Amino acid sequence: MFRLFGIRGGVHPEEHKHPTASRPIETLPLPERLCVPLAQHIGAPAEAVVKIGQRVLRGQLIGSGQGRVSAPVHAPASGKVVAVDDLPAPHPSGLPVLSVVIEPDGAQDDADHPVPSDPLAMAPEAIADFVSRAGIVGLGGAAFPSAVKLNLGLSGGAHTLIINGGECEPYLTCDDRLMRERAEAVIDGVRIMRHASGAEVALIGIEDNKPSAIEAMRQAAAGDDAVQVVAVPTRYPMGSEKQMVQALTGREIPAGKLSAQLGVVLHNVGTAYAVHRALRQGRPLVSRIVTVGGGAVREPRNFEVPIGTPLKALFDACGGFAETPDRVLMGGPMMGQWMPSLEVPVVKGTSGVIALTAAEVRKHPVQPCIRCSRCVEACPVGLLPLEMASRIRKSDYDAAGKLGLTDCIACGSCSWVCPSNIPLVHFFNFAKGELVARRAAEERTSGLRELAEKRQVRLEKEARIKAEKAAQRKRERQARAEAKAAAEREAKKQAREEQKQEEEA
């Protein structure tokens, strides 16, 4: 039996998973419009390569990746490009993001993407290249370009590939359903990724509240020693990178380090499925499975959705709202982001959209901290949330930084347990932004100082050149004057001599 390692902290929020866990994944009818943002991943945004009015095929490249950490974007359906414009992003700010708007024509003609005959016989670098061109990013939510991670594992000599099937957030069941219904495909993706990252073993960690998924995956992986399915205890935030790595390997990712530095690479089960689709079926990442849930939704369920589908279409397909939601989140209720409207689209990193009722949203007045230290017990990273928050209250962000603020994974466990309802994780998100803003401001100031100094140097140089030129002109003037005077003297002398000669004559 596989030996599990203990993890620190964590909480047990109400799961709310069964309304969607028992229903098979359904396919969403094509919406009228798809808005596909060109920046759906961490890193540089993609650049649009299609024109308005152009017809695109499903899977055709519409945005090409820029730079090393970036990912291309493909058309989620065949149809006409009707706009390339700044549209509200699925982000709490609702700020605009450059997006390609496609009107599907329903034909679903696929762009031609040749597939390798045997991915497992390919060079690992070639697989990573394939994954990169298919626009695959981490589907667990972070949306980090997967090929970069695969390469990181390869160059760092990774020995273990961890596939994260934790899905510890309440309400979300998209990974659970995926593993139950398409285990063979997921395991195939895992095998390809293990080969691509150069790891000896692949460990698939699944929380033990998903027995059917564990069973299905075990069956699909049977007979392959290099791929092991491991049940991990159900405890939020088991699905976070640090916790999963610690539970499966017993090693803690040191502060400020990457898991790759421990010889471990971690990918989500959804990502493994996307890799399978890209290398076996030639299908770039143009759709994903999304849980539509929350108490406000009439009939919650999982959908396979083309990227770019507006959230409204998802809720409509579930029979609309049973009551007006208090807030709509993208992701789970613990770490999800508050959505500004229902018009924003599903993106590659969207694991779920949750419409919560007022009763589900805990809204109690904030009380003073009673120093009960429950937040300290709950923190999976071993931080002191109460101490950090008190520093941040006083705007002393550097002191909070010294207490380990940047190691906070923003899991929200501390806020969840706090009996005084202190919005601890909000404080930490805010202060992290403040630290980044400060660094940027400092860099800007020093950049400007350099520019000012350069200008000073330029002005001095110009003044010197001017002075030199003036001096030169003065010298020339003098020289000319002298020459003139000499010529005059000469002329006079000659005239005198001529006079003399005349007189003598």
Place this chain on the structure above:
Amino acid sequence: MYAAIIVLTVMGAGLGLGLGYAARVFRVEADPIVERIAAKLPGSQCGQCGYPGCAPAAEAIAKGEAAVTCCPPGGLVLAEQLAEIMGVELDRSAVRDADPGIAWVEESICIGCVKCLRVCPTDAIVGAPKMIHAVLPEACSGCTKCIDICPTEALRMRPIEVTLRTWRWHRPEGETRPEAAHV
């Protein structure tokens, strides 16, 4: 008696040597405070502090004549750094709104007079005589010198735009922020 003399002499010599050695090894550099302050100031000589340039301002701050919050382009970050150098408590409410924005040229009325080019302390304005000028936003320090000199009021200030990359979480609601300024 000799014993006492010897003991005291040895002790005196030993301690003296020890102190001398310590003074060398643990020597603390005299703090050139003015220089340290000058190194933090933006150096754009914009004069918004009321002094003719950054060096005189650094001297005034070091002497305690000017407040550590006197430099608007530096904002809260600079004020905090200066307060630390000076060892004073920072009154955050005294920091003026740190975001004067950046300059931009209304192209329809720019006459290409190159006056702004000459006053910009960071060479952020590009242009040539009788050509429309433009401001390089990354190089603009927001000192507003060009605004005052432009004969047609073609130069204007606008706030620095927030994008998805520069967006930050706001302070939790119901938690009052002790300082008014935002960096």
